[in-house]
Amino acid sequence: MSVAAPPFRTFVDDILDSLGAVPSREALVHRERRITAGEFRDLVHRLAHALRARGLERGQTVTLLSGNLPEALAVRYAANLLGCRVTHLYGGLSAGTQAAIVRDVETRALVVDPSYAARAAEVAGLAPVPYVLTLGVSSIGTDLLESAAALPAEPISGLARPEDICSIRHTGGTTGHPKGICTSFERAGRLRPEPGGEEAGRPRQLVATTLAHAAGLIADHLLAEGGTVVLLEDFDPGRVLAAIERERITHLYLLPPLLYRTVDHPDADRTDTSSLRQVIYGGCRASPARIADAIRRLGPVLLQGYGQTESGSISVLGPEDHDLARPWLLRSAGRVLNGVDVAIRDAHGNDLPHGEHGEICIRSAMIMQGYWKQPELTAEVLRDGWLHTGDIGFLDAEGYLTVVDRIKDMIVVVGGHVYTTELEDLLDSHPQVLHSAVFGVRDGDGTEHVHAAVVRAPGAGVDAAGLRAMVRERRGAMYEPAHIAFVDQLPLTDAGKPDKKLLRSRAAQADRGGEPLSTGLPFGDSVITSAPGCGRPRP
Template sequence: MSGDDQAFGMYVEENLNALARWPEREAVVHGERRISAGELRELIYRMARALLDQGLGSGTTITLLSGNLPETIAVRYAANLIGCTVNHLYNKLSADVQAAIVRDIETTALIVDPRLADRATELLDLAPVSTVLTLGPAGVGKDLLELAAGQSAEPLAALAKPTDIMSIRHTGGTTGHPKGICTTFRQAEAFQRKLEELAEVERQLVCTTLAHVAGHLADRTLGGGGTVVLLEDFDAAEVLATVERERITQLFVLPPLLYQVLDHPDAATTDTSSLRSVVYGGCPASPARLLDALRRFGPVLFQFYGQNEVGGISTLGTADHDPERPELLRSAGKVLPGVEVEIRDPEGRALPTGELGEICVRSDAVMEGYWKQPELTAEVLRGGWLHTGDLGRFDEEGYLYILDRLKDMIIVVGGHVYTTELEEVLNAHPQVLQSAVFGVPDADRMEQVHAVIVLAPEATVDEAELRAMVREERGAMYEPARITFAEALPLTDVGKPDKKLLRRRAEEQAA
């Protein structure tokens, strides 16, 4: 077996081997259901054979329209085992956007969560698919679980090649129409190796969609003989209750969701002592709120910086979440082993330590490219480096700092406003819970700075005080042209602030 084949076998089959080593151990918990490793492994092999009987395998693409179910994990493993490419839709996308994705990636089979049968019917009217399977009785398509029940649970060898496309994962669409990111089995295996930087997991809570980073973390947990506890949707009260009841050791959240947990009334009384790591990432975090989290949970915070296009780039470990060195809380940490990062100027020249430029990455986990977008792929991967679109710099100790997305940077009269810097200033106010800063086109073809702010209950701070604080901390250029107060920030399906929606609302109000 070649080295490539060995790497491929590790990713597809290692988790199944882990399930076989600990067959009696709890693998997945979902509500009242508790599924052992042996039961999950058998279901995967039965599903794989049922999918083969439906004509699926290498060269076919499966789209999942599913929530966080144990069967969602099983069918993804089964599909990849037989060489299918898997796309997992974000459930909160509109039917029109979902249908566009289904058509674009030439979906062979749609696999449906029975609870989403109505959406599936709507989607299929817009984008017909030849094969429709369901994860239980649904009144649409064939019941895959029924088909699988009659199949053998004997082990089945992996049928795909390392260079086959394992997944097409779409961007969240926060800066435009979702792009299909193609990842091979070999690249996925490389990303899994990057996750080895995280602490060992005994019991992981999945409270965000399996279609995003939580799915990768669930894979890692199962491969290590741990237990994945599934929640359908994020709810701060349920997260806290589940951590206490299930003795969760690892929690992954995006920063806005972490803030909701911290601000919930139950946070002060819930027993979270089982937590060994609270992993966060996906968007910038407020240093002030991270200090709150350290006071509440103790020294368990761990930041993971990456992108769908590359997986992991850098980490800020638990030891670096040091209240005595608060400046590090603004950092994305140090570059992962096996990853190269350069800061480059617009002409592609590498910049010295301390200078600001685009973060460019070279790694064996970098995507194959964007589905059916060769020109965009060539642009983003030019010179053999992934151009992330993130603006950052290194300090003298090798810590990476991210200032903004290139597309989020606001161009105003007199210079550039970095949204994360302004959000840091606003979030540092003790009566501000969250903020989102974005630019709106101005009449002079420049941009105006807008801020949407969520205040703490019974807050007394007003707009004038916040403006004065911004002027003092960052100067008049950073002062928002408009401040709006809101009860909550709208979030994307994966839990990031939906600045695209906020920007559109602001433009409509200004029209």
Template sequence: MPVTAPPFRSFVDDILDSLAAAPARETLVHQGRRITAGALRALVLRLAHALRAQGVERGQTVTLLSGNLPEALATRYAANLDGCPVTHLYNKLSADAQAAIVRDVETRALIVDPSYAARAAEVTALAPVPHVLALGDGGTGTDLLELAAAEPAEPISGLARPEDICSIRHTGGTTGHPKGICTSFERAGRLRPEPGEGETGRPRQLLATPLAHAAGLIADHLLAAGGTVVLQDDFVPAQVLAAIERERITHLYLLPPLLYRLIDHPDADRTDTSSLRQLIYGGCQASPARITDAIRRLGPVLMQGYGQSESGSISVLTPDDHDPNRPERLRSAGRVLPGVEVAIRDTDGNDLPHGDHGEICVRSGHLMQGYWKQPELTAEVLRDGWLHTGDIGFLDAEGYLTITDRIKDMIVVVGGHVYTTELEDLLNSHPHVLQSAAFGVRDTDGTEQVCAAVVPAPGAEVDADELRALVRVRRGAMYEPAHITFVEQLPLTDAGKPDKKLLRSRAAQTHEADEKAA
């Protein structure tokens, strides 16, 4: 007799199994609400039934316009259980940009956080959708939670197939029009629950960055591992520090600029952070000088993760590698993960030896399926099973990977290339500099000028000529910024990365005004 293949199970099934294993344990915390594993599992199942009852079918896109609500997380799981791809909009994009994404992904149902009701009205006026559903009584669309309450919390068979799209995750748009990165259920993989550590040893993760970004994936892994996720609506340093102490947070994820703000906050020195076991940072380049500050403040708990939405995780710099006496190691993104292949290639596609700079190319079982409705761009980035990341870097003889720039951020000047991270590391090494961002601005003759935005240390005085002299002596005239502006803090994208697109635009406008005045 032919052997029948077992039904496909996705990462959502793993999460639901973990929730069912200990239904009474605390699993989500948000604004004073404490939600048990059993309650979260029941909500996911009721929502899955409710979406099916509304006529939302396998393969139809569900789009979320929501902050860090527990109900938003449950809705994503429910939609995936129904075999639907999910897009989670970045909240700080304009209504026009959000509407373009809603239209582009062919949204069947827009699920709205009540606090974004006004924005939802703007978006749907520009991009009408068949179903507008609210996560509560918000005055926009039908109350999905009310519909779900009338449904049974009975187990439901997942409709997803391995090749179906699980998520369409859009880039933040810092380097041009946002691209929809498609990940299939098969490539999203299964979440293997970790061995139980006892109730007191379970991980407690604080998420204060958008669930639409990496925080959502982190929540998936924590819930599958039997942990607790504490959700905050936004990153506010004082609130994050208070939550670490109050909730005895063991795990934290931050982008580097947010980590710097955390350790620089006046409350940092009087907050008990001894519960922290692991603080993962990543998403953009980190400053070795500032990471050293974080190690001294928080102890040996830092771990850097490097990856992309297109590729999944690529490499990790472990806590043992975070040695303040080895800044060259802190500049790296760590060793390549098992199951991931990395090649450094030149513009002709040739592999380069250790130490040579080239494009980082990756091959693994977790690469994206492609860009949504952009086959030409997909073919350009995915070639012969390798993802061309667009990052410039090198591998050393010990197998450590160092990222020196994005191809689009690399500044092309007369005489060569300026790698922005190298310039930023040097500026950040000045005792009176807290943080910096380097970028190129194209001149009227088509050449690029090196520019930098610098955040001075509190109460410190430093001038542009002093910094230029430092760069000229240490890196040479090619790296010397033509323009340095001083700012109170760097502008950040919705994901928490330095917004170089905005900095570049501001600098170009200032340069144009100066030329007209001359």
């Protein structure tokens, strides 16, 4: 007699099992609220019943427009329990771009943080959806939390299928329509909950960047491991440092520019960060000189993760490799993870030997299913089971992977190629430079020129001539920037990466006679600042 196969279980089931194991433990902290594991588990199930009562079912899309609320995390889990796919919009995108995504992913329910009500009304006006549901009392839509409170917390499971899409994560582009990257439940994998010990030994993660990005995925793992997630609404280095000390934070994820701001902050030297066990950084290039600063300040707790939304994790540079006695390792992205195959290939698809630069191609069980509604682009990127990352890099004889540049960011100049990350690393190594961004700008004849935007340390006197002379001496005339702009702040995307698209467009505008790059650029709220008292000269 045949035995029926057990229902398919997702990573959300693993998280809920962990929450149910010790329901009295603290699972989430947001402002003054401290939510137990049992309370949060019940909330997820009640929200799943509330979504189901609205007609949401397997294969439909729930789109989130929310800040870092516990309820936003709960809605994502609840929708996935039903077999729904989830899209979490970046808050920094324009209303038009958000509406285009809402329409494109075939949103059935738009779930809104009440503080985003005005934007949600604008988006829904441009892209009408069957349901606008809010996470609390709001001027628009229906209060989903109120509906959920009246429903039982009876568990729901087994509705998703392995091949169903659990998330569509969009690239954080600031112009045009971002690409939707599809991940199936099967490729999202299972999380392996670890038995919890004493409360003092449980991991405590601080989320200081958007849950729509990598911090949300790390939160999934911490909750599955029996940990606590502490949510901040947005990044502020002073609040991050205060939360680390107050909440005895053990785990933190920051993009490199935000890590620099944290260790440069005046409060850094008087904040107790001894509770930190692991500070993960990644998402964009990291300056070896600035990472060395972070090691000196935080100790042996740094871990670099390299990967893409399309690929999942590719390589890790662990704490043992953050060694000031071996500074060359800080330029690498670490060793390739078990279960991931990496090949460095030339433009014709030939594998290259150790040390030669080529495109990083990877093969693993974590590769995306494809781009949403873009089969031609999917076929271009996914070939014969290999993902072509669009990153240029090389492997050395010891197995360390180094990412040199994005193919699209590489600057083609007369006489060869300029790798932007190499020039940024050189500029950042100057003791009077806090951070830099290098990008190419084409002139009217189509010739590309090297531009750099540089944030100087407070009180620094280095000028463009001095930096050009250093570059010319160390790397040669080909790498010497044609233009260097000194700015008080670099623009960041909503995810926290330097916004080179905006820098490039501003520089091109200046070349056409528009407003030049200046130290007072109004780049928006997400910036790297050179505030008085921030930054210390590096030995």
